[in-house]
Every structure is written in structure tokens, then in C-alpha cells.
Amino acid sequence: MRNAPTILHLDMDAFYASAEQASKPSLRGKAVVVGGLGPRGVVATASYEARALGVHSAMPMAQARRLAPNAAYLVPRFSLYRAVSEQVMTLLRELSPLVEPLSLDEAFVDLAASGTAEDAESARRTGVRLRADIRTATGLTGSVGLAASKMLAKIASERAKPDGLVLIEPGTERALLGPLPVRTLPGVGPATGDHLRRAGITTVEELAEAGEDELVRLLGKAHGQALYAMALARDERPVVAEREAKSVSVEDTYDVDIHDRPRIGLEVRRLADRCVRRLREAGLSGRTIVLKVRRYDFSTLTRSETLRGPTDDPAVVREAAERLLESVDTTGGVRLLGVGVSGLADYTQEDLFAQASSRAEPVPEEAVAAPVVVAREPVPPHWRAGQDVRHAEHGHGWVQGSGVGRVTVRFETPQSPPGRIRTFLVTDPALEPAEPLPLVATAPAAPSPAPGPPAAP
Ligand code: DCP
Ligand code: MG
DSSP: OOSSOOEEEEEETTHHHHHHHHHOGGGTTSOEEEEOOSTTOBEEEEOHHHHTTTOOTTOBHHHHHHHOTTSEEEOOOHHHHHHHHHHHHHHHHHHOSOEEEEETTEEEEEGGGGTSOSSHHHHHHHHHHHHHHHHHHHSOOEEEEEESSHHHHHHHHHHHOSSOEEEOOTTOHHHHHTTSBGGGSTTOOHHHHHHHHHTTOOBHHHHHHHOHHHHHHHHOHHHHHHHHHHHTTOOOOOOOOOOSOOEEEEEEEEEEEEOOHHHHHHHHHHHHHHHHHHHHHTTOEEEEEEEEEEETTSOEEEEEEEEEEEEOOHHHHHHHHHHHHHTSOOTTOEEEEEEEEEEEESSOOTTTTTTOSOOOOOOOTHHHHSOSSOOSSOOOOOOOTTOEEEETTTEEEEEEEEETTEEEEEEOOTTSOSOEEEEEETTOTTEEEOOOOOSSSSOOSSOOSSOOSOOOO
16 A cells, blocks of 8 residues: 555535535525435435435435425436536546546545655645635535545545545554444445444454454455455555546436336437437447436446447447346336447448348437327426526526426526525416526636645544
């Protein structure tokens, strides 16, 4: 293990909820819950004010509403979160070419790879400046952990939350880990945790004392050995930079979970066509077709099928994606579908798949926009809580609630003071859906001014 705390782990604080509070001034300092608002929805995340009431990620929404009846309940706005994530990842890439994103709001950075930091002092300075730059660029806070390994950097950022920085000095790792619950270590989920508890092991120190042989007996060779090494704070896993595009994929998140199986099939075919268009635009073909399905409860599945050779034939990709869909249970509804092609080759082999049975025409985009049940009356607009809207007279706002033919809108923007509420008919022609506004009015031209005093570890 390296002897300087030059692995940085960044994790944004209450990411979706903080982005919502930054967007909607009236919600700052208030309990905010973001997630699926349907009858079977789950919480994606909650603001710290809502967490104080017991609400947390993955909790059924109905339970959250009982715990926090007065919180604001909002649908996620992924396009905004993606835009903020890109700003954050850009700042990380300025620190080092070795950046390993783990999700939209979380990444490891190897500061030693670029010479950005070589000891505790320079690592801390970098972390402090990064936090300030993130705040300037995005208006949001992120917590930073610094340590000599990935495992400890992640534990450090967790301890830094919210809005802090923790640096674990090399040499202090084992003392710090010892009293922590075994669940702190990567790879210890609820099942392993229970298993270990029945064997009388609840802390990391007890794991280390049990010894490697005992852990291998309890958990099997690979898991037992890995866990023993982690308990001794030995973690040599390198930070792996995102590689060049190894696949081409497209996905869609649906405003309302899709339950209807024929409609899901239609969406998958449409995504397959879009994916092939991208593939062709890049002059690529690929061998492995991947289907991604995120279900109503945020559980995400991927299924893949590898062909005998690379293809860029829409009919082949469409058929493979449909076959993959057959193996996925979509009861309860899906909130996201994606189709990708990997195993890329930078050439196409015409007619390699001339055997593709049906060469159906590509599904036209309009076929999807049209409702499955054709209604004569225009369908009244469906306003969802949290969604951005624009009113011809009152400007930009967001849907606070909707029902019995009315929609309530609060007119405010990230830079305005808390705004006023007005109610309209859901069919009001002056009201239309809008794109999220940036959280920070203008991107800063220069990096942040001199960093403030380092946060206490
Ligand atoms: N997320 C989700 N479903 C989950 C967990 C998380 O949709 N079960 C989303 C919402 C989160 C984001 O991913 O805002 C980042 O996840 P984190 O685990 O980092 O949680 P937060 O950033 O919300 O909070 P914390 O301050 O604890 O990092
Ligand atoms: Mg986070």
C-alpha cells in the first residue's frame, strides 16, 4: 500500500435532494424527498432535513409519507443531475487523468498519478480546493475522503459527511478501522454480516483476530481471504480510469413507469434502432447486444447476448434485444430501458447477418409518441410534482401539485428569492413543460480563489 493519502474519494451530499433545493429556493432548509411518486414508488434520496425524520434511500414512498407528511415529494430530474455530474467529473479530471466514476455523484481520483499531491499536506490542500471549486461551479457540496487506499478513502468521505473532508493519516488505518462494524468493509452485505455475527464477529478488529483460516472456513476461500486483507487495512486495488468508449448505448427514463408489455416491447425496438443509428454514425459495429432494465423499485438488470460476428443491422439488434426482454420480469413496471452494443469493431461486415429472419422496417419515432390506446380527445397534460414549467406571463416555475383538473405552480428560479404559488387549469394553454435551469448562473471563468482553512479531520 502507498505511504501517502493520495487516493481521493468524492461523494456529493444528498445529491438529488440538494440539486432540488438549489433549484427551488422555497425548499432550502426543508424536508425534501425525491423518488417514484406512484403507489409503489421508492425513495431515491432525501434531504438531510427529511433524514432527521427517518426517511432514507430505497424506503417505500408510502412509509416516507407517514414519517414526513409535510415534506416536499418530487420526481427525479435526471437531465439536471447528469449536467451537474458532468461539471463535477470535469473538475476531477483536472486533478488527475486517473478518475474512476462509480455513479453520477461519486468517484475515486488517484492524485499521485499526476503529481498533484505526494504527501498528506498537498493531498489535503487539493481536497480543500476541490470542495471549494465544486461549490463554485455547481452550487452544491460534496464530501471528500483522502487515504492511502480506495477502501479507506471511501470510509473517510462517509465520515466527512455532510460538507466535510477527512484525511486518514497512513499508519492510523488499523486503529481507525478496529472498532467499526464489519458492514463498513466493502463486500460485507446484510447476509455476510449476519453470518459473521452468528460466529460472534461484529467489528473489524474481531475479523482480524479471527484470522484468515477461520474466515476462509466461514466464508469460502476468495471471500475469506479478501475480507481478512481488508480487516488489516490492506487494499491494493488501483484506481482504474474510465476507458475509451467500449460500447454504444442509448437509454430512456420514463416519466411514468411503463407496465404495458407491448409498449415495453415497442420502446425496446425503438431504442435498438436509435442505438444502431449511433453505431453507424460512428462507423462501428459490435458483437454483443445489451439490454438494460430498471424496474419500478430501482433494481437494475442487464442481459446480454453475443453474436457470431459484429453487426450494425437494425433488424438483428432489434431481434436480439427483444429476445433478451423475454427473460426479464417487468411486473410492477419499468422506469428505464436501454439498449447497447459492445464488443465493438471499427468496421462493418455487410450481409454477415443476412440470415436475420425478419427485416421489419425501423419503428418510426412517432409510433411511440402516439398513445397505445388511441384517444379522440387530446389527453390532458400530466403535471408531475417537481417538474419544470414555463408560464407565458409568470415565467419559470415548478409544479407543486396537481389534481382535480388544477395544477399548482411555484414561480421561482435558482437565483430568485422563494417564489409565489399560483393555480391554473391543467389545460391552461399558457403553461408548458420546460427544461431545468442551470443551478449557477454563469460558469466561473477562473478556478476558486485561495482555499480557506482546511476542514478539521
Ligand atoms: N440513489 C437512488 N437510489 C438509491 C440510492 C441512491 O436513486 N437506492 C440516487 C439518489 C442519490 C444519488 O443516487 O442522490 C447518490 O447516492 P448516494 O448514495 O451518494 O446518496 P446521496 O448523495 O443522496 O446522499 P449522501 O450524502 O449520503 O451521499
Ligand atoms: Mg452522495
